[in-house]
Amino acid sequence: MNGWAGRILRVNLTRGDHSIEDLDPNLARDFVGGRGLASKFLFDEIDPRIDSFSPENKLLIATGPLTGTGAPSGGRTMVVTKSPLTGAIACSNMGGYFGSELKFAGYDMIILEGKSPAPVYLSITDDEVEIKPAQHIWGKRTRETEEIIKAEIEDKWKARETQVIRIGPAGENLVKLASIIYSYGAAARSGVGAVMGSKNLKAIAVRGTKGITIADGDGFKRETKASWDKVKGAKVTQRNLLYGTWDLIFMAKRLGGLSTKNYQAGELEELRDFDGRDVRKELFVESRSCFGCPRGTFKVTRVTAPEFQGEGMGPEFESWAQLGAQCGISNLAAVTKASYLCDELGMDTISTGVTIACAMELYERGYLPEKDVGYQLNFGSTKAMVELVEKIGLRQGFGDTLAEGAYQLAEKYGHPELFMGVKKQEMPAWHPQARQDTGLAYATANCGACHTRGILNVMEVQRETAGQAAGVKWGQDYIAIIDATGLCWSLWINQPESLEEIVTMLVTATGVRYNRESLLLAGERLWNLERLFNLKAGFTTGDDTLPKRILENPCLKGAAEGQVVRLDEMLPEYYELRGWDKNGVPTTEKLKQLGLF
């Protein structure tokens, strides 16, 4: 096959064996790859009602046909499973170099089944697949885990070429906020790291020496180079090289929608004069890219302030926002240290930040007693926030409660209305009251509230509900395509008119005669498949909603002042455009159209 590697690696951790399957070209064509292909396999192979920590759950890691090819931002890989946080389908995206190396080893996807009787890690070198003991690494933080695994490779040259994804103590401790860590960040959301931990799988190391073959080499080079040059020359790329996602700080503040103090506000006074330039000045060391991407979004950073000293990556915008303003904290060094800790322990910074913020609000309102927390936990409690982050990863003290996520926390202390999320997943930093379409996107995302499912615009406040349903549906389907091909949402949402570019790169790489329509249909197919999974798991239209605060209490100042999300004006139209009935269930007609019936 071209573009695709053409093979799937299936590993049974219970038995300790593996098999290699051919990728069915029809499945590849209809589901493309990445999030699409993995979701199809998960849907077919597990009962959506199972416990996410049971050995029956499967963890799938899937690249797309454009992963590793040099298509701009083509360094992405999807982790798909049933989430222990939401109970819904989880699809958590990661970048770096793992996916490309997996393709060079000759695989489009890994399917992890069962549960190992003892801690292990998976080692893949082309056709050689070994399950190796990991008892001696169990408990180690993520940086040390990678070092130990690489040191176990005798040939140091091969070790240099090996890519390692791994969980930290959080995943091992089944923290529901646990992530899977790669070189520059995490497959963070929905507790995918905890599923890996529940399988006693500490890490996956991969090295490959094969090549990705391209159907139309000259055509692909020409199209990809044109796309590449366009990205290279764009002004936004130059800014991205300097500031990465720190540039979003300025945009969130301009919107008046930087979620603050558990979504009670859209700005933090102490951050009035603060933006990405300040972050760069204080932290920046170097820019880094995912494999085959020209943008250099990642930032290697260093904190010199003695109390919070350290080095690592980021924090990215969401991490900075959720561990910072969301918790009423403006100390950049502390926020960065907390973000580094999340990386070392293997945790999602978004869910961690919002869960702590929820605790802070419960505390301030007198619902959460100090004796339970062990700290004074008003908003702005910087030291307590940093220490609690560590306690969550290690399930120590109050961290053990927080490790279950904000939904369980708010329920436990009798105030479920203070949980700021959808489908038990904490919301992103973009305050939904700033834009009606953001609210709809959060409410209807299949994986729970998410910043990478349907939001296309953060440039200005949006007060109109008319027409939002169509835009959100389109955005969701478009991003589904991006996630299936192995490309990165953060580049391609800036240029939705470039769907044609994606089509051409895909056609020249794979030789499959996609066009705009068939690709959008594939995106829609994936969206509906995820929906079917969730419906079988027990979700209903009642779960397509937002917190009461967002629907009823205006929290923002500035251009969005007085605005709540008028979901009831958008949801019925959204269902209709999706071809779903009044209960949000895909009609037979729609399923037949998508080939899912």
Next chain:
Amino acid sequence: MVPKIKIDHTKCIACFACEIACSLHHTGTINPKRSRIRVFVDGDLSYPVIAGPHTDEECKTKDIITIDGKEYDGCALCRASCPVKPIFKEPDTGIPLTCDFCGQCVNWCPTEALTIIKD
């Protein structure tokens, strides 16, 4: 007049576009292990190294190289295709790879870490 490729490692963002472009151009497949340019990454350092002369024997002058106060394995930054290193060789046959200065890597480099100098 053979073009020279100038390397400014401080601009390298470890995107590996050079490895993609080189292998695609020379082999028709995307395979970094067959690239005539390889980016050495170690912590903060990302340093493109261009495949140079082949030698049958391990050298006796291995050095530690210091960049910005940090020490690195000299072999990792050495251009030679030699018995000690698996890079700059075809992964299956071991046949040496040498850069022919075609300039594809320079074309693709997004940050001008690689530029052509013509004397």
